[in-house]
Amino acid sequence: MSVGREFDVVLFGATGFTGGLTAEYLAAHAPNGCRWAIAGRSREKLVAVRERLAEINPSCADLELLVADVTDREALRAVVSRGRVVVTTVGPYLRYGEPLVAVCAETGTDYLDLTGEPEFVDRMYLDHHDAAVASGARIVHSAGFDSIPYDLGVLFTVEQLPEGVPVDVQGYVSASATFSAGTYHSAITAFSRLREMAAVAKRRRQAEDHSDGRAVRGAKGRPRFEKAADAWVLPAPTIDPLVVLRSARALERYGPSFSYGHYIAIKKLPVAVGIVGAVGVAVALAQLAPTRKWMLSRMTSGDGPTRERRDKAWFRARFVGTGGGRRVVTEVSGGDPGYGETAKMLAESALCLAFDNLPKSCGQVTTAVAMGDKLIDRLVRAGLTFRVVE
Secondary structure, X not given: OOOOOOEEEEEEXXXXXXXXXXXXXXXXXXXXXXOEEEEXXXXXXXXXHHHHHHHHOHHHHHOEEEEOOOOOHHHHHHHHOOEEEEEEOOOOHHHHOHHHHHHHHHHOOEEEEOOOOHHHHHHHHHHHHHHHXXXXXXXXXXXXXXXXXXXXXXXXXXXXXXXXXXXEEEEEEEEEOOOOHHHHHHHXXXXXXXXHHXXXXXXXXXXXXXXXOOEEEEOOOOOEEEOOOOEEEEEOOOHHHHHHHHHHHHOHHHOOEEEEEXXXXXXXXXXXXXXXXXXXXXXXXXXXXXXXXXXXXXOOOXXXXXXXXXXXXXXXXXXXXXXXXXXEEEEEEEOOOOOHHHHHXXXXXXXXXXXXXXXOOOEEXXXXXXXXXXXXXXXXXXXXXXXXXX
């Protein structure tokens, strides 16, 4: 267990784009007495980040710098053993993430990341869930825009409905935002590994225990115009519905029978058609090494939108829940989803794990299972909106 360690939070990736925003958020909002540090492979780059953070909060001039490469297990062990919660924004996670998960699972250290890569999450469950259960570590993936608004948004929706009844929730997400090089590279990598992703997902389903008698399933949706969203909706085969369903399987509050459908909501039909076509082309190009290499070269590590573009970005996730003869519509919304709000979600998740009185959990768990209403409360105080619409 990690009680009594030197640091409450250790952040890997602060020299990158999203990691830098996360470090800035911690510099501005970490509570007095929070002991935190930044980690990475280049001390020179870490020093530059610390200087920038000191302009936000002068106390950061003394911020500890921990040097370790995320692929070097022994160096990672020396760093991880000093922290209670380890946070990483270093992706693509399928390429760089496994050693840090392994060391956290072995040492009983809580772990957070931003991954939207289903294959990585399933591999980490198969390879390290049992070790994390034995050590008491909480391994929490997808603690940003993937997948907090949906995981906690559905939990919030379910809590508005009667207990002990079958529940159905439909989620519709709309956003205006751009994405980072890390997100882009993760998506292209996932597109190139669809067969591997399906095979690992099958292995995970076979390994998991679903013998409690409860029924949890994903709804098979279709493209259509949806009045509840006032938009055209497209089924979204992202990691988000997978995370929601894992929370539902773990928590009895979701009822004896639970179903969830996840959709992208788009106002204009031509835009919806264009998105389908663009994704199809990207998937096709990702299958061939030369075209995949070309696509990956379009963005390099550290690239991201300007502050002006981020300030104009927004997201809204609307949920329609039914159960026990009742219907409820809820909404989770905020500003720039890929950067400002993602940094906020990740940092508040780290502070929640470090400082809040949470339900007992261990192994690979979701944000709803590990933190639930405590994290919702934190995010609301930090400026995100969770509300009942009708």
